[in-house]
Amino acid sequence: MDLQKQIAKAHSKENAQTIAKYVGKNAQRFNELMQLFFHDEYRVSQRAAHAVSHCVDKYPKLLEPYISQMIENLKANPKVAIKRNTVRLLQKQEIPEESQGLLLDKCFEYLTSAKETTAVKAFSMTIAHNLTKIYPELKSELKIVIKDLIQHATPGVINRGKKILADLG
Known part of the structure; x- marks a missing residue:
């Protein structure tokens, strides 16, 4: 699956779940998704954040390598969807x-x-x-x-x- 193309299809819970199911607990696929989470284009990062949430709800350890980068990203004052998903995910992380x-x-x-x-x-x-x-x-x-x-x-x-x-x- 081309994650960026799949993200572009729709902004919906169903699409986010489809992406999360594809990613599963695969660290390499999750890395691809996280690159989209940090994407410059808001629509891409917003939709990726939704899928990331579904992945991390099921496999919280996937997020560990990205925690510091997510916190650093808050310094750039991201749009509300990224900010909201970041702090939502971080409340359950070390x-x-x-x-x-x-x-x-x-x-x-x-x-x-x-x-x-x-x-x-x-x-x-x-x-x-x-x-x-x-x-x-x-x-x-x-x-x-x-x-x-x-x-x-x-x-x-x-x-x-x-x-x-x-x-x-």
């Missing part, structure tokens, strides 16, 4: 030590931005919470940010925020 600081900075940036989407905020909150297990000194800062955030947030963010605040103590 983050390399050398990338933790950058990712944490981006998560706090997303949490405090009035323009950020609900999904990006919710996933960022989870990542920041996960990183407080490594850096407990950040718990108080995260609590302050979440308390401020949930005052004017959507129900999804409020719900996740309250769960994380309860866990933080």
Whole structure:
């Protein structure tokens, strides 16, 4: 299968699942898909991100070699679909030590931005919470940010925020 041609066919759950099924747990095919995830053309990267999500949901280890590159990609302020899929995928991954600081900075940036989407905020909150297990000194800062955030947030963010605040103590 030519992944780029398949991605160009349609932006749908069915197409993303077709691609994910083809990729399976094959690291070489996943690498091809990740090159499309990082593609300059938004439509290509957006559709690839959808397929990547399906692959990683089934085979999370496939993402490990790309975690640092995905975090670096956040510095370029990618369009919302890439940002959303990146933080969604990273909330269940072990983050390399050398990338933790950058990712944490981006998560706090997303949490405090009035323009950020609900999904990006919710996933960022989870990542920041996960990183407080490594850096407990950040718990108080995260609590302050979440308390401020949930005052004017959507129900999804409020719900996740309250769960994380309860866990933080």
